[in-house]
Amino acid sequence: MPNDKITITFPDGSEKQYPKGVTGYEVAESISKGLAREALSVTLDDEILDLDRPIERDGTITINTWNSEDGKYTFWHSSAHLLAEAIQELYPDAKFGIGPPIENGFYYDIDFGDKSVGQDDLDKIEKKIIEKARQKSGFERKPVTKEEALSFYKEKGNEYKVDLIKDLEDGNITFYTQGDFTDLCRGPHIPNTGLVKAVKLTNVAGAYWRGDVDSEQLTRIYGISFPKQKLLEEYIHKMEEAKRRDHKKLGKELKLFMMDQMVGQGLPVWLPNGTIIRRTLESFLREEQKKRGYKEVITPHIGNLELYKTSGHYPYYRESQYNPIQVDDEEYMLKPMNCPHHHRIYSNELHSYRDLPLRLAEFGSVYRYEQSGELNGLSRVRGFTQDDAHIYCTHEQLKREIKNCLDLTQFVFSIFDMPVDIRLSFRDDNEEKYGGEDEYWERAEREIKEVADEEGLDYKIARGEASFYGPKIDFIIRDAIGRKWQLGTVQVDYVMPERFDLTYIGSDNEKHRPVIIHRAPFGSMERFCSILIEHFAGDFPVWLAPVQVKMIPIADDFNEYAYQCAAKLKEHDVRVEVDDRSEQIGGKIRDAETSKIPYMLIVGGNEAEDGTVSVRRHKEGDIGTFDFSDFISNLIDEIDSKRVPDHSNSN
Template identity: 70%
Template sequence: MSSDSLSLTFPDGSVREFPNGSTGYDVAKSISPRLAREALSITLDGQIRDLNRPITVGGYIKINTWDTEDGQQTFWHSSAHLLAEATQELFPDVKFGIGPPISNGFYYDMDFGDHKVTEADLRKIEQKMLELARNKSTFDRIDISKSDAVALFTEKADPYKIDLLEGLEDGQITLYKQGNFTDLCRGPHIPSTESIKAIKLLHIAGAYWRGDVKSKQLTRIYGVTFPKKSMLDEYLIQLEEAKKRDHKKLGRELGIYIIDSMVGKGLPLWLPNGTMIRRTLEAFLRDEQVRRGYKEVITPHIGNLELYKTSGHYPYYADSQFDPIQVEDEHYMLKPMNCPHHHRIYSSSLRSYRDLPLRLAEFGTVYRYEQSGELNGLSRVRGFTQDDAHIYCTHEQLKDEIKNCVDLTKYVFNTFDMSVDIRLSFRDDKKDKYGGDGAFWNRAQTEINEVADELGLDYVIAPGEASFYGPKIDFIIKDALGRKWQVGTIQVDYVMPERFDLTYVGSDNQKHRPVIIHRAPFGSMERFTSILIEHFAGDFPLWLSPLQIMLIPVSDQFTDTAKEYEQQLKEAGLRVETDERNDQIGAKIRDAENRKIPYMLIIGEREKNEGTVSVRRHRIGDMGSLNFSEFLSKVSLEVKNRVNPPKSK
């Protein structure tokens, strides 16, 4: 290959030669004029680059249009610059922080001085952005020396940019300029503001500079942009749909839980319907755990402060615990976790290697002080119940036990057809964040990694996300609004056995240290329930639904027949009610549909005579008539198999 030409490999595997110095635009144009028109950037060997930047080295190339994630990121990154330009026009004294693209749009952190940004400001900035976009300004890349860059931002009196520059090396500093706005930026950007056709600034938030609470709090403006107006409309409709699934809204409408200000912030009260769901979930997991050799225990809601000094949780997590309670001469803590209690159960008798693994499980309620601004419905609370268990095992048993935990966790999520992301949370190099011996840590991380590979898990490794006593496998799920929540977790712990001096007698008649696995498939019953509400949009599978069947007599002369069926269904273990109200059936059906009751049985003259029921399925509609006994066996099977609700729409 001569230096005058470039060899580019395309996603379909084809390889083509281009003159050295060709731009992404040239390449796109050689494929089709339409692609050239729609291209936003290219990805060359995994790196996103400007469309109009000359390519000097060959490699794997992708042309990024709006339809690709890389294309959207480029688009939104440029949109952040447009937001900054518009803001600068309207508020010339504003200082700029950072403005990256995010998974659904972009933001820019800015220092508005004494000005408080309002909704009205957002609308004005939006208008200015649209106006500037129509100028069709190009995004121009400028290579600059560090000293020139410092001089430029000193002149602009932009302290945050100068702060950023301090962390950068000379020789790799670039600026991007569009219209009258120049920003320190590594890029890349779309060719011109022209393609930004629809803009919505969504909300204002405070954000600390560099994420540090001690730094100045800047004003963050979130926005989203699209190349077509219709896409924005569609996006806004989607947002509305997501809000309809919000567990805080459905939680109230379906009588699942309330948060009462007199009881306290972050302290949910489970209503009868919610309690039914939760108890059913607990029974589901309890049965599965019994099958897998767990023993259930019960421990109190408080514990002596000494317990948490021994574990190291106190004062390590003092900031997120409720203050100790003084009783006579002693101090007690509302328990922030269940482990220490379980460790003491382990210690309560001499353990032989023949006793291991010992798997102690508890639906244990814990209390943590969460900052008030962080509380959120059932997702983030101050008192919650973990489906906790601690597995005490020998080192030889560890990997199999981790596998069993992964298997159980996956079984749980599969039951609900939920997709989860798996994260291996390891430690980073901030040593004081973690307890225990470094050698134990390395061993535990290696073992977790090996298990994940042996099971063929699809995972990402997250340094710095470990707990203080050990690395973990975390299961992460997204809520209706795309926010991520950690649900299940599996943690390997070599630290607590040391701190609590846990031992077992081995076959060699010597004392040995067990290893502990902490695990919770649901994580927290509160959070998991919130995720379930949003996952099913309130349409729970039959086995979980608080009320499974509503009997609807056509008029009150059929109420007796309905009540007979109600009795038989109850005896079969189903949750049933008869709607005896003096309403027309249309109204009763509508009411049952709104309450998201899985089955409605309509009973009138015909059914009474034939011994049948007319079956209506929530969201599906009339399913015709069945003999009562046929219906009973159908629903019994549906409960037994934990069938997920039919998907429509």
């Protein structure tokens, strides 16, 4: 008699048997009716499923609600279909491309033919979406053959869907229908459209079909949706706060960096104030790396094309790199990555197992070609600096070195009061995206997961997000207003030792391959600084502030005392300026506040006579009069401890 039971494992490790064919909704209802009401989908192992999909096999299940990433993914995926349904009714001749959920919301690429749809049209589309949502239409899943799918879209004259279907495998194609709209889709979707209570279409942009600049340009409509109107209101408030914190705006106001057309698009120029922040961050990480046994190196800004062909960066990332430069009878490239240079440093001498691990670090500038429409201040540039390090170790040392990298990366982000989410980025089934042997990939993924489990990390596995040479641990930080940014990474690499024929002599006097760990806590220094500016809204902690103290004499008679105080502060490497302008004291204070200088020291006759300073703290106002030597002692303690101010309401 066939086994008609399956075993479902829950996130806490508990197990329960259910009849084969049980739905995700029924599993949720067996836990509680409240959970079933809140459920949007389920994740079975790594696959997100509709709540009404029958479950035919054993597996680990997670019930996805709005408060989970997979729940939001499902919600926003369904909202993209709602957008398309609304567009279909308002613009019957529109042809649809792709409409995926994204990190915050969704979009749909649409060919409106000879009609022009822009920002002014979004309001009526929003109203139509809500009208359709209120019909509470269910999402009906229907498997179709490849022939049926092609016939359906050829009849509609939609060459975009036909193009997508040609790449799909027969037997794995599904349509979803809600209301009067049917779409090519693999799912999943929420139970019905009525769960969408609020929607905001945020932007209209152009997008080339499949990213090919030689193909048709479509209209991309971005949006976001919520199960409650209150959540939309909170989102709008957050977006207003994000505008106020925009690093491009603050970068100009605080004189941190500039973009100059004559220098070139996407090539930031660091001004003195921004350079102080950059160098301070680099010094901080350099000191930590030194404590942890790293050796710093410097490599050129260009390299021979053969170097990047050997590494695989040229064939795998060719589209994002600058064209080779002809020099005599050789070709050179602007350096796209630091890794190959470090591998050649390793090859420069013979290594014994006693030399390992070898940890090489560099703040190395690299260059990538980004389309002009994708450039965005410091966060998306064409030239940037990576805090790269490569650790060459034995297989026996690998897990310990990964743990050391995790410790360093988590320490770095804790300094900035940034909560961290962990993602294990593994490969998917598209073998063309990856290099190396299957056995190495399987081993690397297993070892990364073992380390994550041993360290008690709360992580999510993301298939298809690995680098071409190996799986990685990605660190996603959350800033002061809750936005997520993917920053640091730790990657395990069995591929490059083969490509570069890297070896060491083992204790058996035989040659062995080392394993490489690629590690970058900050990632791109430019991007990290853009996030840091917005995280602190320009109100940097004292240790990072370009100007830490502003001396403000109340009259010219007290300039000398102000300069005496400044000189003593400089002896302690405090970054201090004296405002000796013949301006009203109120104006000087306002200017210092606008510049977000942490401390203002007001000095006049009493202070000069008593050896004191009247202290104002940015955003807090007057905090009292202090003996100057006590103030210095307290300030140095704050700088050394890298204390972080409350930045949630920074002005």
